[in-house]
Amino acid sequence: MDLFDDLPEPTQTAGEASVQNTCPSPLEDRGAKRKREAPDDDEVVEGQKLEEKKMINLSESDHSVSPGVPILKGYVAARRGEREEMQDAHILLSDMKTCLSTLPTTVSRLAYFAVFDGHGGARASRFAAEHLHHTLALKFPKETENLDKLVKKCLLDTFRQTDEDFLKKASSQKPAWKDGSTATCMLVVDDMVYVANLGDSRAVLCRMEQEMQGGDRKCVTLALSKEHNPTIYEERMRIQRAGGTVRDGRVLGVLEVSRSIGDGQYKRIGVISTPDLRRCQLTPNDRFIILGCDGLFKVFSAEEAVKYVLNVLQNGSVERKEGQTEEEGHYEAACQRLANEAVRRGCADNVTVILVSVSF
Template sequence: MCSVYLCRSRVSYFAVFDGHGGARASRFAAENLHHNLAKKFPSGEKENLDKLIKKCLLDTFRQTDEDFLKKASSQKPVWKDGSTATCVLVVDDMVYVANLGDSRAVLCRVEASADGQKRSVTLALSKEHNPTIYEERMRIQRAGGTVRDGRVLGVLEVSRSIGDGQYKRCGVISTPDLRRIQLTPNDRFIILACDGLFKVFSADEAVKFVLNVLQEGTVEQKEGLTEDELRFESACQQLASEAVRRGCADNVTVILLSIGF
C-alpha cells in the first residue's frame, strides 16, 4: 500500500496480484505497477482529471505488462508466468478500480431501509475476466485462439492478465476494466481479494462476515493501534482463515480497506 499527495488531493493505492505459472509476474507487478502509476499520474491543476486518471491507469497496465514480457522473453528458458491484477486507487472521495482476471473488489455500503433498520448493500467494483464470458471468448477466437473446458487453449483460466506471453497472440490482453464510484458517509469498507476467497465465499457472505466481526465485543489491545484498526485487522485475518477452513485449496490473499469520513 502507498499513500501520497498529488494535485492537492490525497491519493491512496492498494492492489492484489495473483500469479499463475510461477510467482515472477505477480512479484514484478507488485514491485513496479505503482511506480509506473506515479510516473504517469496527471500533475498540476488540470481539467478533465477523471479522463486523465483513467488514461493513466490504462497506460500503467500496458506499460507494466510490456516491461514484464520484455524481461520474461530475455530469460533462458523464457518465463511463462502470468498474474491477475486488481488495483484500487482512491483520489479524495473517488474510487477508481482497474482489474484484470478473477481477483475482485467489493464495497460495503450501509443504508437505512423503509422501516428505519440499517442493512448492508454489496457493490461489485470489478469485473471478472474468464474465457467463458461471451465477449472474452469472441475476442480470443477472433485472434485465432480456442476455448476448451473453460480455458484458453484448454490451459489458462483467465482471459486478461499481466504476463502470459505465450497466450498474448491468442487474444489474452492486459487492458483492464475500469470502474469509478464516489464514496459516501454510508460506506464502511472495501474487500480486495484473490479468487481463493471467492471460491468459498459469495461477495455478500464475505461482507456480512466482516460486519459480524466488526460488531463483536472486545478486541485484544495492541500498542500503536486504535480499537477500530484492531477490529479491521481481526476481521481481515478471520475472513482469510475462514476461507481456508471452508476448504479452499487455493492461496487466499485479502486486503480490507476501512473507509472513514
C-alpha cells in the same frame, strides 16, 4: 458518453503498518490459474499452511488530507493454503503522494491498494506489485481539468506499460518465463475510487443504506470490479477471433483467465492486459472495501464476505496490538479471520485479503 462503468449514485444519508515517508519499490508473493499437468498427491502440502506472507504495508491513515476527504486504513492477511509456493503479491500505500514529483494542487490525497494473483510462478505478480505503482505515479495527470478522462488514460497506459515491461524481461530469460498474474488495483483520489482489474481477483464495497421505513440501516454490497474468464461471451469471442480456442472453460484448455499481466505465450491469441475500469465516489455511508484474490471468492460470495467482516466489526471483543485503537483491532481481526475462514472452508489455493476501512 461516460468513460467509466460507474456504480449507482450514492444515497445522501448521513494493519499493521510500518509508517514510512518514502514510496516503496518492493514486495512479495498463487495457485493454478493454469491447469497443472497430472499433479501427484505428494504435491499437496501436508496440512493447512496458515503462515502470513508479509509485504509492503504503508497503511496508516493520512491525517494531512483536507476536511471531507475520507480516512483510509488498510489491513492485510495472506495464507499459502495447500500450495507449495505463495504466488500472490500485494501492496498497501495509503499515502501515494510520496511517489509523485508533482501533484495537482487541488488533489489532497492519493492512495493505492492492490492484489496480484500469480500463476505459473510468482514472478509476474511480484513484478507488478513492485513496479505498477511507480509507472502509475509517473503517468499520473499533472492537471485536474478533465481529471476522470486523464485518470482513465493513466490507468490504461500503466497496465499496458507494466505488461510490456514484464514480457520484455520474461522473454530475455533462458528459458523464457511463462508466469502470469491477475491484478485488482484501487486508486483513491480524494473521495473518488478508481478500480482497474484484470482476471478474477475482486474488489467489493460495503455501503450502509437506510431502510425505507425508518428501520435499521442495511448493508449493500457493490462490486467494484469485473471478472475476466474465457467462458464470458465477449472474452471468448475475442480469443476465437484471434485464433485461440476455449476448452473446459480455459484458454487452450489451460489458462483460466482471459486477461492478465504476463502470459506471453497467450497474448497472440487474444489474452490482453487492458483492464476494466470502475469509478465510485465514497460517502459517509461506506464502511469498508475488500480486495481479494479468487482464493477468497471460491469459498465466499461477495455478500458473504462483507457480512462476515461486518459481524466481526459489530460483535465481540478482539485482541488488540500495541498502539491499536479498538476499531483498528476489530478491522485487523476481521481481515485475519476472513482469510482463516477461507482456508477452513477448504480453499486449497493461496488466499490474500486486503481490507480497507473508510471513515469521514
